[in-house]
Amino acid sequence: MTMIEAIRDAIDTMMARDQRVVVFGEDVGYFGGVFRCTDGLQEKYGASRVFDTPINESGIIGVAVGMASYGLRPIAEIQFADYVYPGYDQIVSEAARLRHRSAGDFTAPMVVRMPCGGGIFGGQTHSQSPEALFTHVAGLKTVMPSNPYDAKGLLIAAIEDPDPVIFFEPKRLYNGPFDGYHDRPLTAWKQHPKGAVPEDYYSIELGKAELVSEGDDVTIIAYGTLVHVALAALEGTNISADVIDLRTLVPLDLAAIEASVQKTGRCVIAHEATYTNGYGAELAALVQETCFYHLEAPIERVTGWDTPYPHAQEWDYFPGPARLEKAICRVLEGTALAEGAAAQANGGANQ
Amino acid sequence: MTADISNKTLIDMHRRMVRIRLFEEAAGKLMEDGKVPGALHLYVGQEAVASGVMVHLTNKDQVTSTHRGHGHLIAKGGQFDKMFAELYGKSTGYCKGKGGSMHICDLELGMLGANGIVGGGPPIAMGAGFSAKFRKTNDVAVTFFGDGASNEGAFHEAANMAALFKLPVVFVCENNGYGEYTAQSNHQAIVDVADRAPGYGMPGVIVDGMDAIAVYEAAGEAVARARAGQGPTLLECKTYRYYDHVGVRGMGLKYRSDEEVALWQERDCIDRIEAHLIEQGISTQRKLENVHKSTLKEVHEGIAFAEASPMPEPSALLEDVYA
Numbered sequence: 001m002t003m004i005e006a007i008r009d010a011i012d013t014m015m016a017r018d019q020r021v022v023v024f025g026e027d028v029g030y031f032g033g034v035f036r037c038t039d040g041l042q043e044k045y046g047a048s049r050v051f052d053t054p055i056n057e058s059g060i061i062g063v064a065v066g067m068a069s070y071g072l073r074p075i076a077e078i079q080f081a082d083y084v085y086p087g088y089d090q091i092v093s094e095a096a097r098l099r100h101r102s103a104g105d106f107t108a109p110m111v112v113r114m115p116c117g118g119g120i121f122g123g124q125t126h127s128q129s130p131e132a133l134f135t136h137v138a139g140l141k142t143v144m145p146s147n148p149y150d151a152k153g154l155l156i157a158a159i160e161d162p163d164p165v166i167f168f169e170p171k172r173l174y175n176g177p178f179d180g181y182h183d184r185p186l187t188a189w190k191q192h193p194k195g196a197v198p199e200d201y202y203s204i205e206l207g208k209a210e211l212v213s214e215g216d217d218v219t220i221i222a223y224g225t226l227v228h229v230a231l232a233a234l235e236g237t238n239i240s241a242d243v244i245d246l247r248t249l250v251p252l253d254l255a256a257i258e259a260s261v262q263k264t265g266r267c268v269i270a271h272e273a274t275y276t277n278g279y280g281a282e283l284a285a286l287v288q289e290t291c292f293y294h295l296e297a298p299i300e301r302v303t304g305w306d307t308p309y310p311h312a313q314e315w316d317y318f319p320g321p322a323r324l325e326k327a328i329c330r331v332l333e334g335t336a337l338a339e340g341a342a343a344q345a346n347g348g349a350n351q
Numbered sequence: 352m353t354a355d356i357s358n359k360t361l362i363d364m365h366r367r368m369v370r371i372r373l374f375e376e377a378a379g380k381l382m383e384d385g386k387v388p389g390a391l392h393l394y395v396g397q398e399a400v401a402s403g404v405m406v407h408l409t410n411k412d413q414v415t416s417t418h419r420g421h422g423h424l425i426a427k428g429g430q431f432d433k434m435f436a437e438l439y440g441k442s443t444g445y446c447k448g449k450g451g452s453m454h455i456c457d458l459e460l461g462m463l464g465a466n467g468i469v470g471g472g473p474p475i476a477m478g479a480g481f482s483a484k485f486r487k488t489n490d491v492a493v494t495f496f497g498d499g500a501s502n503e504g505a506f507h508e509a510a511n512m513a514a515l516f517k518l519p520v521v522f523v524c525e526n527n528g529y530g531e532y533t534a535q536s537n538h539q540a541i542v543d544v545a546d547r548a549p550g551y552g553m554p555g556v557i558v559d560g561m562d563a564i565a566v567y568e569a570a571g572e573a574v575a576r577a578r579a580g581q582g583p584t585l586l587e588c589k590t591y592r593y594y595d596h597v598g599v600r601g602m603g604l605k606y607r608s609d610e611e612v613a614l615w616q617e618r619d620c621i622d623r624i625e626a627h628l629i630e631q632g633i634s635t636q637r638k639l640e641n642v643h644k645s646t647l648k649e650v651h652e653g654i655a656f657a658e659a660s661p662m663p664e665p666s667a668l669l670e671d672v673y674a
Contacts, residue, residue, distance in 0.1 A: 031532040031606055054502035054538040055469045055530045079531075083468065086504055121389030121440075123451040125467025305668060311451030312388065312440025313668045 001197040002189045003174045006148035007037045007113070010155035011075060013201050015045050018073060021159060023050045025060055025077030025113075034079055035115055035174060061087035061112065065094045068110040073159060081114035081168065082128045095164040096139030108164045111155070116144070117225055117272050118318060119172030119182070123311040129224075129273035129304070134166040135249050135282065141206055142249040144168040146227040147177065147194030150247055153204030161206060170224040170272075178225055179232035180320035207251035211260070215240025218266040218331055221257060221283055223249065226270040226302075226319065233324035238340055239332070249279055257283070258290045265296035266331040270324055275303040300327040356567060358633045360406055364563050365624050365634075367402040369642050370649075371395075371422040372621060374431060377650045378421065378438060378452075379599040387438045391452050394422030396593035399620035400525050401426035403566025404493060404586075407574040413461045413479040413492040415472030417525075418453045419592070420465030423495055427460050431653030441660035448663045449671065461490075469530075470503025472496055473522065477509040480518035480583070491519040491577040499530020501544045507551075510585070514552040519577035521570070522553075522585045525560065527592045532606050548585035560588030561618045564627070591615035 001009065015021045023038055029052040032039030042050040053060050057078055064074040078084045084091075095108040118127035134142045141163055145151040151169065158165035172178045176186040177194070189195030213231060217239050220230045223246040230243050242260040246253065261267050267287050269280040280301040287299055302319045310317050332338035375393045382391045394401070397419075405426035408414070416423040424434065429445075437444030437455050445455050456464030463479060466472050476494030483490040500506055501524055513520040524544045528535050541547070548555025554576075558569040566588055573584035593616060594601045602609045628634040 026530070027532040030537065034531070052533045052537050055499040056502045056504060058504045059502070086470075121451070123389065123453055123467060125453060307668055307672045310449060310668055311446075311454070312448035312663055313665070314388070316665045316668045 001148045001195060002176075003145075003148045003151050003169065004035060004037050006152040006197045007155055007169065008039060008041065009197065009199065010152040010159070011038065011041060012044070014156055014159045015041065015049065017201065020071065020073040021049070021075065022067065022072055023075045023077070024053050026053060026055050026079045028052060028077050033077065035171065037113070038077070057083050057085075057087035058090055061090035061095065064110045064112070065090060065098065065108050068095075068108040068164070069098060069106045073109055075111045075113060075159060078112060078114045080122070080126050081116035081130055082125045084112070084114060084130065088133070091134070091140070091164070091166070092137050096137050099163070100139060107162060109162050111158045111165045111167050113167045113169060115171040115174075116168045117170040117172055118309055118314055119178060119225070121311065121314055124308045127309040127314070129168075129271065131166075131168055131249060132273060132277060132279045135279050139163070141165045141251065142168070143206060143247065144170065144224040144249065145247060146170070146173065146224055146245050147192070148189050148197050149194045150204060150210070152197050153202050154206065154247060156201065157203040157206050160203065165206070168224065172225055173228070177228045180225075180229040180318065181232065182315055182318075204247070206248045207253055209247055209253035209256040210245045211242060211256065212245045213241060213243040215242055216264060217241055217337055218268060218328055219244065219257070219260040219264045220268045220270060220324075220328070221246065222270040223247065225272055229319065229321055229324055230270055233321040233328060237325070239328060239337055241328070252286075254286060254290065257287060261287055261291040262294045265294050267291070267295070268300045268302060268324070268327050268331055270302045270319060272304055272319060274306050275301060276306050278303050297331040297333065300331050302327045356564060360567070361564070361624065361628060361633055364402045364406055364567065365621070365628060365639070366642055367405065367426045368398040368563065368621050368624065369646050371398045371401065371425045373643065373646045373650050374425055374434070375421060377654065378435070379594065381438065381654070383599055387452075388440055389451055390597045391438070392419040392597055393592070393594045393599065394419050396615065397525055397527060397560065397590045398422060399563035399566050399624075400523065400560045400588045400590055401495070403563045404521070404523055404570040406567060407571055408461070408491070408493065410459060410461045411488065411490045413463050413476065413483070413490065415463045415476040415492070415494045416465040417472060417495055417497060417500070418465065418467050418469070419497070420453070420455060424455055424457070424460070424462055424465070427462055429457065429460065429462070431649050432656040435653040435657035436660050439657040439660070440662065441657055442663040442667065443656070443660040447667065470496065470500040470505040473500070473506045473509035476520055477513045477518060480513060480520035480577075481516060483519050484516070484580075489578055491521060491574055493521045493523055493574075495523045495525060497530065498524065498526040498528065498535050498544055499533075499538060501547065502530070502539060510547070510551045510553070510583070513583040517580065517582035519580070520583040521573045521577055522583060523570070524585065524587045525590050526587055527590050529592070529596065529607070531596045534606065543587060545585055545587040553583045553585055555585045555587065557587045557589065560590030561615070561620045561623065563620055563624050
């Protein structure tokens with residue numbers, strides 16, 4: 001399955017199992033979503049459970065909070081994560097805080113799905129990665145899968161979760177495991193092991209990271225698209241790295257990070273969002289707190305630059321494999337590995 | 352089509368409409384051929400609205416546009432070369448390649464900008480209107496938005512404040528019957544967005560948005576009202592986009608019928624004004640054809656300019672983030 005199909009399958013699975021699940025958003029019903037994630041669901045479940053809303057994000061989130069606090073399990077789609085800001089007040093002031101202010105009487109078990117990230121030349125209003133705006137808010141859970149298998153299992157877990165979950169879908173991964181080499185043809189998910197998605201129900205516990213590559217030299221912490229970029233950066237090098245796909249940002253699998261960095265002593269953190277106050281800053285602080293005496297080198301962060309997401313200069317902004325490899329070499333500085341990798345990288349550049 | 356409108360203005364409006372149409376047809380082709388990065392939202396079909404409104408404005412009057420914004424910029428005097436360059440993401444574009452199709456703006460023309468956020472424009476125009484009134488410049492602010500945007504909270508807040516403060520703002524709703532891929536009847540319970548105007552204490556006017564002269568007359572009144580310090584107007588122009596929400600494909604779409612498209616195309620705004628110009632002896636077939644020809648030449652020159660222009664330097668990415 002593609003990630004689009006896996007997401008649709010997760011919603012389908014849950015709509016069949018749970019009559020309380022309803023799905024809505026801009027062009028979600030009749031049209032099937034601009035990225036096709038809800039294609040065919042209105043035909044299958046009817047317009048009372050799968051429906052179009054006006055273009056009004058505050059209203060979309062607002063109605064979801066009301067539904068969730070009064071018996072339903074809403075899945076709201078925000079067409080692009082860049083459109084969520086009018087609904088941000090509803091998410092922060094209402095969805096996230098309802099449980100606390102009512103001492104548990106009212107809760108908002110809802111999912112807000114949003115395609116995020118760049119890669120489609122969408123310019124500043126169709127490319128952002130605003131996850132840190134949500135990880136900062138107590139009361140919310142924040143998820144970002146990197147592949148179809150995880151997308152389905154995590155989305156099902158999110159729908160079943162008793163708390164509001166912000167579910168980011170890196171749009172550049174919808175049709176294949178994009179590794180940052182934008183000038184190469186896209187690999188299809190069907191050629192990737194994580195594209196094999198069971199049609200049955202399964203869920204992946206929120207807050208559990210996955211070690212997608214195992215090694216001793218360095219730990220790379222990533223999520224979403226950057227998981228694939230990290231693996232691409234390691235290709236053709238002698239570096240053996242732990243690559244941790246966080247999958248869930250909040251709750252965070254700190255134990256997985258701790259175990260890895262205490263083993264490797266070196267850590268690179270990668271995300272597509274901007275640098276300052278990005279989620280990587282939180283991760284770096286936590287690594288410092290938990291692994292300080294194991295660190296052999298300063299922690300590196302590889303991220304988007306501190307600019308609005310650009311139009312023409314998309315690939316200057318995007319933290320691709322070359323930037324990641326340089327950061328890996330920096331944390332390995334002084335070791336034989338770094339010299340070997342640097343020589344290889346230079347050789348590649350000269351070819 | 353009868354109105355107190357000079358021949359010169361009619362010819363001016365026609366020229367603006369043809370400029371928009373031919374630019375958009377060419378831009379659509381560039382997108383289909385994969386020559387420009389990203390997606391374009393084409394204005395074809397709605398040309399009478401931008402043209403009929405903009406002929407009343409000076410470069411000091413401020414305009415906010417939408418994601419479907421090429422037409423507004425062209426009608427306000429936008430140059431093809433800098434526009435194509437922006438679509439290509441070149442350093443010679445209106446925004447040095449930083450904006451792209453959905454975010455083109457220009458200070459000199461009073462274009463506060465296209466906007467990739469639906470409903471993003473009205474509050475900005477309202478603020479510009481406030482500034483104009485506060486500084487007593489006698490300028491007006493015009494905000495274009497669609498039927499879809501009329502459901503965004505930002506529109507309602509801007510409309511309320513503009514009426515409350517009696518600001519020189521014209522709210523131009525281009526009701527093309529669709530918010531992206533969702534028909535108006537599926538996104539609001541009303542037929543006329545203008546019905547909302549009395550709720551804010553401003554007049555709501557409905558006009559045939561396929562008729563440039565009708566738009567011209569109604570916009571003239573609204574702009575005059577704003578300039579005279581009598582506050583905002585909500586002008587609803589009933590219009591239609593010939594192509595898809597994104598890109599070119601106009602027919603064979605799931606969410607609207609080909610018959611509907613054809614029906615609107617029969618009322619094409621350019622055909623109508625050309626028939627009028629010839630009927631009234633204001634222009635001739637030959638002269639009108641020359642407008643198309645010279646515009647097409649400008650289109651080709653604009654594309655050539657864009658293609659020959661350099662990409663921005665990598666370091667340009669870090670510029671213009673802070674002063």
